[in-house]
Amino acid sequence: MLDATNQKSCNASNIIVLETDDTIAKRLSMSIWAKTNMRPHVVPTALAGIAYLKEQRRTVFAASVKLNAPEANLLLDELTRNGVPVVAYGEEFNQNTHTQYSTLSISAFIPGKPTGMPHAVGEALSRMVRNRDITILVVDDSRSMSSALTRFLSTRCYKTIKASDGIEALKQLEKHPEIKLVITDNEMPNMDGFTLVKEIRKQYTKDDLAVIGMSAKTNSMLSVRFINNGANDFLHKPFVKEELFCRVDHNVEMLNRIEIIRDLSNKDPLTKLYNRRYFFDNCDVFIADADVDNQSITVSMIDIDQFKQFNDTYGHDVGDDVIMSVAHLIRSEFTNDAIVCRFGGEEFCILAAHSQGEDIFARYDKLRRKIESSPMDVDGKPVTVTVSMGVCTEDGTITDRIKQADSRLYVAKETGRNRVVMA
Amino acid sequence: MGNGTILFVEDSKFFASMVQRRIQNELGIEVDWKATYAEAVKAIDCCADDYIVALLDLTLPDAPNGEIVEYALKNKIPSIIFTAGFDDKTRNRFLSWNIVDYILKDSSTCVDTLLHAIQRISKNRNIKVLVVDDSKTMRDAIVRLLGTQLYEVLEAADGLEALELFGQNPDIMMVITDYDMPNMDGFELIKTLRKNHTKNELAIIGMSASGDPLLSARLIKSGANDFVPKPFQVEEFHCRVGHSIEMLENIALIKDLSYKDPLTRLYNRRYFFESADTFIETTKQKRQAYCVAMLDIDHFKNVNDTYGHDAGDEVLKSVSSIIAMCFPEDAIVSRFGGEEFCVLMSYAPGTDIIAPFDGLRESIKASSVNVDGTTIAVTVSTGICCEPDSLEAMLKLADNRLYTAKETGRNKVVSKPPLSNLRDRN
Numbered sequence: 046m047l048d049a050t051n052q053k054s055c056n057a058s059n060i061i062v063l064e065t066d067d068t069i070a071k072r073l074s075m076s077i078w079a080k081t082n083m084r085p086h087v088v089p090t091a092l093a094g095i096a097y098l099k100e101q102r103r104t105v106f107a108a109s110v111k112l113n114a115p116e117a118n119l120l121l122d123e124l125t126r127n128g129v130p131v132v133a134y135g136e137e138f139n140q141n142t143h144t145q146y147s148t149l150s151i152s153a154f155i156p157g158k159p160t161g162m163p164h165a166v167g168e169a170l171s172r173m174v175r176n177r178d179i180t181i182l183v184v185d186d187s188r189s190m191s192s193a194l195t196r197f198l199s200t201r202c203y204k205t206i207k208a209s210d211g212i213e214a215l216k217q218l219e220k221h222p223e224i225k226l227v228i229t230d231n232e233m234p235n236m237d238g239f240t241l242v243k244e245i246r247k248q249y250t251k252d253d254l255a256v257i258g259m260s261a262k263t264n265s266m267l268s269v270r271f272i273n274n275g276a277n278d279f280l281h282k283p284f285v286k287e288e289l290f291c292r293v294d295h296n297v298e299m300l301n302r303i304e305i306i307r308d309l310s311n312k313d314p315l316t317k318l319y320n321r322r323y324f325f326d327n328c329d330v331f332i333a334d335a336d337v338d339n340q341s342i343t344v345s346m347i348d349i350d351q352f353k354q355f356n357d358t359y360g361h362d363v364g365d366d367v368i369m370s371v372a373h374l375i376r377s378e379f380t381n382d383a384i385v386c387r388f389g390g391e392e393f394c395i396l397a398a399h400s401q402g403e404d405i406f407a408r409y410d411k412l413r414r415k416i417e418s419s420p421m422d423v424d425g426k427p428v429t430v431t432v433s434m435g436v437c438t439e440d441g442t443i444t445d446r447i448k449q450a451d452s453r454l455y456v457a458k459e460t461g462r463n464r465v466v467m468a
Numbered sequence: 469m470g471n472g473t474i475l476f477v478e479d480s481k482f483f484a485s486m487v488q489r490r491i492q493n494e495l496g497i498e499v500d501w502k503a504t505y506a507e508a509v510k511a512i513d514c515c516a517d518d519y520i521v522a523l524l525d526l527t528l529p530d531a532p533n534g535e536i537v538e539y540a541l542k543n544k545i546p547s548i549i550f551t552a553g554f555d556d557k558t559r560n561r562f563l564s565w566n567i568v569d570y571i572l573k574d575s576s577t578c579v580d581t582l583l584h585a586i587q588r589i590s591k592n593r594n595i596k597v598l599v600v601d602d603s604k605t606m607r608d609a610i611v612r613l614l615g616t617q618l619y620e621v622l623e624a625a626d627g628l629e630a631l632e633l634f635g636q637n638p639d640i641m642m643v644i645t646d647y648d649m650p651n652m653d654g655f656e657l658i659k660t661l662r663k664n665h666t667k668n669e670l671a672i673i674g675m676s677a678s679g680d681p682l683l684s685a686r687l688i689k690s691g692a693n694d695f696v697p698k699p700f701q702v703e704e705f706h707c708r709v710g711h712s713i714e715m716l717e718n719i720a721l722i723k724d725l726s727y728k729d730p731l732t733r734l735y736n737r738r739y740f741f742e743s744a745d746t747f748i749e750t751t752k753q754k755r756q757a758y759c760v761a762m763l764d765i766d767h768f769k770n771v772n773d774t775y776g777h778d779a780g781d782e783v784l785k786s787v788s789s790i791i792a793m794c795f796p797e798d799a800i801v802s803r804f805g806g807e808e809f810c811v812l813m814s815y816a817p818g819t820d821i822i823a824p825f826d827g828l829r830e831s832i833k834a835s836s837v838n839v840d841g842t843t844i845a846v847t848v849s850t851g852i853c854c855e856p857d858s859l860e861a862m863l864k865l866a867d868n869r870l871y872t873a874k875e876t877g878r879n880k881v882v883s884k885p886p887l888s889n890l891r892d893r894n
Contacts, residue, residue, distance in 0.1 A: 138689040143682055156689050247576045266556075269703045273554070275577050278707065281678070281697065287685035291694060295711060302718040309725035320730070321777070361805065389777050390806060 059101060060170065061108040061129075062087045063094050063120055069163070073109060076167035081174050085109075091120040098123055107152070107173060107202075109166050111135040112142075125150040130200045132169045134162050147286065152200045172294070173202040179297055180204040180221060184214040184229035184241065185259075194228065197286055198293065211236025215244060218254075226255045226296055228280070231267055239274050246275035252303045255296040313387040315365060316372035324386040328396055328443045331384055335398035340382075343405055344446040345395045345436040346454040347375065350462040352391035355428075363423055367391075367430055370421055378412040394447065409436055409465045417463060431463035438467060472520035473498045474586070475545065477508040477536050479528050483573075487523070490579055495586060505531035509539055516543040521568070521586060526551045526558075534561065541565060546618060548585055550578075563702055566616045588710065592618045595713060596637060599623050600630040600645040600657065601675070606698075610644060613705055627652025631660060641716060642671040642709070644696075647683060655690045662691035668719045671712035731781060732788035734809070735802040744812055744859050747800055751814040759821055759854040761811045762866040763791065766847045766878040768807035779839040783846055786837045794828045810863070825850050825881045833879060849873035852883035 060077055062085045064070040074085040083106055088094040091114060098105060098120075108124050110117055112135040124131050130152040136142050138156040146154070153169035155162055181198055185191040186209050195205040206221060208214040210233040218224055227245065231238035242256050257278045258271030268279035277299075280292050311323040319327075335342050349355075349371055356364040368391060375393060379385050383397035399405055413432060420427035435453030437446045453466040460466075474491060476499050478484040488499045500519070502508040505528045512519075522540045524547055527533070540547045549570040551558060562570045569585045571578050597619045601607045607623055614621045622637060624630035626649040634640055643661065647654035658672055671694075674687030678697035687695045693715070696708050727739035751758045765771075765787055772780040784807065791809055792801050799813035815821050829848060837844045851869030853862040869882040876882075 138686060140682060143685065154689065243575065250577070250580065265699075265701050265704065269559075269701050272703045272707055273572055273575070275575060275581075278711070279704065283681070285681045285685050287688050288681065288695075291684075291688050295694065295715070299711070299715065299718070302715070302722060305722050306718060306725065309722065310730065314726075314736075322730075389772070389780070392777075 057104045057106040058083045059104045060085050060106055061094050061097060061110075061124075063091060063108065063110045063114055063117060065089060065111065065114050072163040073166060076163040077109065077170055080167035080171040083170070083174070090114075091116040091118075094120040095123050098127060098129070102127060105129055107132065107170055109134075109170070112146075121146075121149050121151075128199075130173060130202060132166050134166060143285075150200045152202075153290075176202040176297075177204070179226070180206060180224045181293070182206045182208060182214060182217055182221075182224045182227045184208045184211065184227060184233070184238070186210055186230065186233040190230065194289070197289055201290065201293075203293070210234050211238065211241035211244065214241055218245070224254065225300055226257065226293065228257045228259065228293070230259050231271070239270055242271060242274045242276050251275065251277050252300070255300055257292055257296060316369055316387050318372050318376065318393070319384055319386040321386060321388055324384055324388075324394065324396065325443070327384060331396055331398070332443075338398070340398040340400055341405075341438070342440075342446075343395075343397050343399060343436055343438050344443070344450050345397070345409060345434050346388075346447065346450040347371075347393040347395065347432050347434045348454055348458070349391040350431045350433055350458075355430075359423055363421075366423075367421055370419070371416060371430060371432060374416050374419060375412060378408070378415065394450075396443075405436070405438060406465065406467050409434055409467070413463065413465050433457035433462050434465045436465060436467040473500050473518050475508070475511060475519040475522040475540070476501045477503075477505070477522065477528065478525045478550065479503050480525075487579055487582065490583065491586070494583055497586070504528060505536050505539075508536055512539060512543050512545070516545060519545050521545070521589060522547045523582065524549050537565060537567065541567070546589060546616075548582065550582075566612070568616055568618070569706070589618045591717070592713075593620065595642070596620045596622060596640045597642045597644065597709075598630060598633060598637070598640050600625075600627065600643060600649070600654070602626055602646065602649040606646070606675075610705075613702060614709070617706065617709075626650055627654065627657035627660070630657055634661070640670070642673065642712060644673045644675065644709070646675045647687060655686065658687070658690040658692055667691070667693050668716070671716055673708060673712060729803045732785055732803050734788050734792060735800060737802060737804050737810075740800055740802040740804070740810060740812065743800060747798075747812060747814075748859065754814070755817075756814040757817040757821075757854065758812065758814045758856075759852055760859070760862045760866045761813075761825060761850055761852045762804075762863070762870040763809040763811070763848050763850045764870055764874070765807040766849055766874075771844060771846075775839060775842065775844060779837075779842075779844060782839050783837050783844060786835060787832055787846060787848065790832050790835060791828065794824060794831070810866075821854055822852065822881060822883050825852060825883075829879065829881055847879035849878050850881040852881065854883065 060083050062070060062073055064073055064087060070087045074087060077083065077085040086097060088097055107130045109132045110121060112133050121131065128150060130150055132153045132155065133146065133151050134155040138154060152173060155165045155169065181203050183191045183194045183205055191207050195207060198205050206217055206224065208217050212235045214227065214229065229238045229241055238258055242258065245254060245256060255277040257280055258268060258276040259280050259282050260267030260271065261282050271279050277296055278292055280289065311319055313320045332342055349367065355367050372387065375395065376385055379395055379397055383395050386394050388394045413434060417429065417431050420429050433454055435450040435457055437449035437453065439449060457464045457466040474497055476484060476488060484501050488501055491497055491499050500511060502511055522545045524536050524540060526549055528536060537547055537549060547567045549562065549567055550573050551570055552573045554572055568589055571581050597614055599607055599610050599621060602625050611621050611623060622633055624633050628651045645654045645657055654674055658674065661670060661672060672692045674692040674695045676683035676687055676695050676697045684695040684697060693712050694708055696705055727735055729736045748758060765783065771783050788803065795801055795811060795813055799811060802810050804810045829850060833847050835846065837846060849870055851866045851873055853865040853869065869884065873880045873882040
């Protein structure tokens with residue numbers, strides 16, 4: 046079940062900013078806008094903030110609150126009541142403030158002086174914006190524990206899904222492939238946490254799906270066993286909110302970075318299509334999978350017609366725009382059932398799988414027509430872009446297939462361009 | 469870690485050959501496999517120094533009680549243990565040894581974990597960690613743990629001492645600090661370090677006490693990347709330390725990947741434009757002159773069309789490496805896209821700046837690229853601008869001169885106006 050708490054506010058796009066000092070408010074607003082692209086709405090008093098919240102509840106994503114502003118507590122209560130996550134600043138972090146604010150919907154607490162504060166507030170909010178795309182599975186048979194966890198996580202705008210034991214967790218994982226992180230207890234009926242981690246690791250690597258095991262402080266051997274069984278991390282119970290956030294954020298960031306590294310190594314920076322290396326490293330597996338599914342394979346070479354003229358006439362920047370636009374159109378026609386790659390310059394290569402009976406020529410020709418009928422906007426003037434394609438439908442090694450497609454591309458170019466040659 | 473070999477002692481031939489194959493394929497490290505204790509001892513007696521790490525099965529037919537581990541450790545070979553059985557008693561034995569890690573054979577990820585551990589320790593030798601704690605006992609324990617993973621470790625007894633050591637060793641990657649210390653406590657130390665080093669540059673782990681959960685929260689708020697409550701289990705400690713180090717490595721890798729062209733390893737356009745201003749500023753402060761050059765491989769499209777993209781890539785790589793070697797290390801040598809390169813470099817005013825570019829032209833002409841037995845000849849055209857102006861204007865001028873070089877026969881360097889005029893102007 047998808048947890049609905051805060052879901053509403055996490056889709057909105059206004060941020061309430063309670064700050065009494067004009068100059069600081071301005072700096073805060075700029076930082077928030079730059080980092081989140083959300084509209085900061087500055088309120089000089091807590092009461093003005095409450096009024097705005099009542100009026101605009103649906104559009105409020107989060108709030109930034111100066112804790113030592115007069116009557117800030119009233120606004121904090123109202124925000125908490127409405128489930129709006131808050132980034133707080135303006136006081137030191139200590140036992141006092143911690144106790145005072147621990148029950149409120151405070152997502153991040155920025156202690157210290159205002160010099161770096163606007164930056165830190167912007168960062169915290171932008172993290173919340175990114176978190177909206179991240180789904181966490183919470184596995185615990187104790188309802189109160191899993192409710193507390195999901196409540197904490199939702200103050201940071203994470204999406205959460207609950208499961209009450211290992212078996213249910215595995216089912217949820219299958220149903221929701223978007224899950225990035227699993228937080229699991231150990232002692233549960235039907236299937237315990239250790240077994241769950243072991244089962245998860247048969248299918249997902251640590252780089253694809255992170256697991257945090259929860260263990261009791263009284264028995265830290267539990268965390269040892271979680272680690273040995275393949276958990277990425279562990280969390281001792283009981284924990285304070287900051288400990289949970291530290292663990293969760295670290296693991297989510299770790300996965301994000303690994304994904305960025307993969308993209309940087311496998312994709313062309315301009316078009317975000319796969320690069321040649323990825324293409325050649327993965328074509329064999331792709332073809333083998335298609336064989337298993339009884340699909341037929343085509344390899345096609347696509348080249349933008351008279352591309353050099355774009356570069357020479359309008360400059361490299363327009364040339365880049367043309368390449369990006371064509372790349373985008375190719376990807377819109379060939380998605381999951383193909384590896385679409387930029388071979389270099391203005392040349393693309395597609396390795397595609399087709400179901401039996403599919404009209405392959407029609408599919409490629411549809412792409413050709415789509416490109417022809419999507420003119421580029423160059424300085425306000427429409428400029429038509431066309432491509433030539435050579436398609437190889439025959440079996441053979443990948444090198445042979447590419448060669449065949451390439452010689453058909455040559456024929457397409459020689460016989461007038463803007464056409465698909467398949468035989 | 470050099471080009472050493474991995475000693476692998478394991479009696480199951482099936483498991484051994486699988487692990488051996490994966491290590492050789494994925495890490496490119498040679499594996500010396502021994503099936504018995506006797507054979508392994510002989511290998512260690514002969515060539516202990518050749519082994520960078522030993523992978524040891526705890527139970528061997530002729531040595532069922534981990535004798536091989538003690539023998540390898542006695543010969544100072546970093547050791548990773550494989551074990552099928554695991555209980556508190558086995559674990560206590562592992563902890564009493566100075567081993568790198570132990571790996572449970574029954575887990576589906578055990579070979580992945582192993583490869584990861586080998587990679588980890590080969591990197592750790594170049595990673596400096598500073599341990600700050602006023603308790604000598606605690607410090608010794610942590611230093612020992614980091615030592616098993618081959619980190620280079622420095623020690624300080626309080627915050628002040630830590631700052632002093634940090635000044636002498638700016639390449640420290642991680643600080644592990646206690647919170648309660650004389651002179652300067654952990655919170656102060658973290659705050660001071662954070663003034664000049666972000667969480668993405670320097671990892672700080674605070675040691676808290678598990679009795680007070682708020683301590684971890686305070687350490688994080690002060691700027692620690694992470695915390696380890698005392699007392700801790702060894703595995704927990706390694707998990708935290710490993711994560712933080714990997715975080716820094718991933719950030720550095722992302723930076724590198726986003727600023728460098730993957731094919732030629734030269735800087736990309738983005739890096740050029742992001743760092744050009746600072747470069748020019750520094751050059752001016754040093755009272756040096758600077759120039760911008762645009763270079764383009766002649767008839768490159770012919771190479772691609774005639775010999776294919778792979779050959780084209782080889783040509784790009786070869787030309788790039790010649791260009792990279794030709795300029796001082798601080799020059800920004802970048803690939804702008806396709807077959808086009810841009811160099812921003814500083815030089816002593818009055819020196820002949822055309823000569824090195826002409827020398828570069830010569831060396832590229834003299835080089836040739838061999839692809840599948842075919843020799844491909846390569847030349848470049850170059851346009852240089854040394855007249856100080858806005859970067860944009862200088863690039864444009866250099867580009868125009870590159871065009872002139874192409875129009876007037878290629879394989880040449882164009883740099884009008886001549887250097888003598890420039891000197892007069894200065």
